Amino acid sequence: MNPDNRIKLRHLNCFLEVARQGSIQRAADALAISQPAVSKTLRELEDSLDSKLFERGRQGVTLTDAGNAFLHVAGPSMQALRRGIQSLRTDEYKAGELRLGALSSVETQLVPKMIHLLHSRHLGLRISVLGGPAAYLLGLLRSAELDLVVGRLSDSPHLAGLHFEHLYGDALKVVVHTQHPLLGCPPELLPGRLSDYPMVLPLPDTTIRQHADSxxxxxxxGLPATCLETLSNTLARSYTLCAHAVWIAPRDAIHGDLEQGNLKSLELDGHTLGGSVGVCSNPATSQSLPAQWCLDALRELTGNSTPT
Structure with missing residues (x-):
């Protein structure tokens, strides 16, 4: 007989409880069985594994090297099994799918945190995220191909017939890498010097580009002759770090780099100009349960306890 077939759940439960308690007697009390029953179960497990899992002493038991190795396998396996059983009991595996549109202004901080929060609460939830310009994503929302769209949307001309909920006010930042010559430029000369360097800007005809131009x-x-126009934060960040470029970026995109000291902010008049980051839904379609979970998570993360 395959020794794996002889290992039962009761063996794993008993092993984990003894390892947790460090005592056969305390493990027996916790499992509500007799001490001889615990000892017998451990012997069966050790025989199946052909390994000694515990050293017995007057003060209790301690894991052997083999016991520690088995603990790293048995513990996560039991946790995964319990999560699976719980998901079946609560129909969590039927959580469904969330189809989300995300603008570049929120793809670095807000959306990853929201996804992490949702997956920690809803095991079976499938989340698909599509990026692109606001006009494109809102069009998909209007045709019910997306459940929600998140980003800097308040000034978009494509909101007609859709519902926009404000989450927080955003601000554009002007950033450069830490060795950029403009970091030593006097504030009164800075505007005239910006055009001496390449600039990274959002794509034309987008809401965020209107803010950048303003x-x-x-x-x-002035607008420099050399420009990189993109909605990709990954490309914009990499280019800014490897070139003497000036990046006009949404706060979400550069928050982590500013905290870690990878990028520095330039103090420019109008620096705090920004828009409203929020979530857009289509009132003409019924809202799915995953979409409601998403709305709740976004409100929680941004401190908005009730819809506005």
């Missing part, structure tokens, strides 16, 4: 106009800065 920022440059208000500060008196």
């Amino acid at each position: 920022l440059l106009l208000q500060s008196g800065a």
Whole structure:
């Protein structure tokens, strides 16, 4: 007989309880069985594994090297089994699917945190995330191909017929890498010097690009001849770090790099100009349970306990 077939759940439960308690007697009390029954179960498990799992002493028991190795297998296996049983009992495995549109303004911080929170609470939930310009994503929301769209949307001309819920106010940042020459530039000269360097901007005809253009106009800065226009935060970040580029970025995209000291912010007039980050839904379609979970998670993460 395969020795694996002789290992039962009661063997694993008993082993884990003894390892946790460090005592056969305390494990027996916790399992509500007799001490001889615990000892017998452990002997059966050790015989099946052909390994000694515990050293017995007057003060209790301690794991052997083999016992520690088995603990790293048995513990996670039992946890996974319990989670699976719980998901069946609560129909969690039927959680369904969330189809989310996410603008680049929220893809670095807010959306990953929201997904992590949802998956920690709803084991069977499948989440698909699509990026792109607001006009494209809102069009898919209107045709019921997406459940929700998250991002800087308040000024979009494509919101007609859709419901927008404000989550927090956002601000554009002007950032460069830590060795950029502009970091030593006097504030009064900074606007005139920006055009000396390549600039990273959002794509034309997007809401966030309108804010970026307004920022440059208000500060008196000109548009440089060399530009990278993209909605990819990954590309924009990599280019900014490897070149003397100036990146006009949403706060979400550069928050981590500013905290870690990878990027530095330039103080430019109009620096706090921004928009409203929120979540957009389609009132013409019935809201799925996963979409409601998503809304609740977004409100929780941004401190909005009730819809606005």
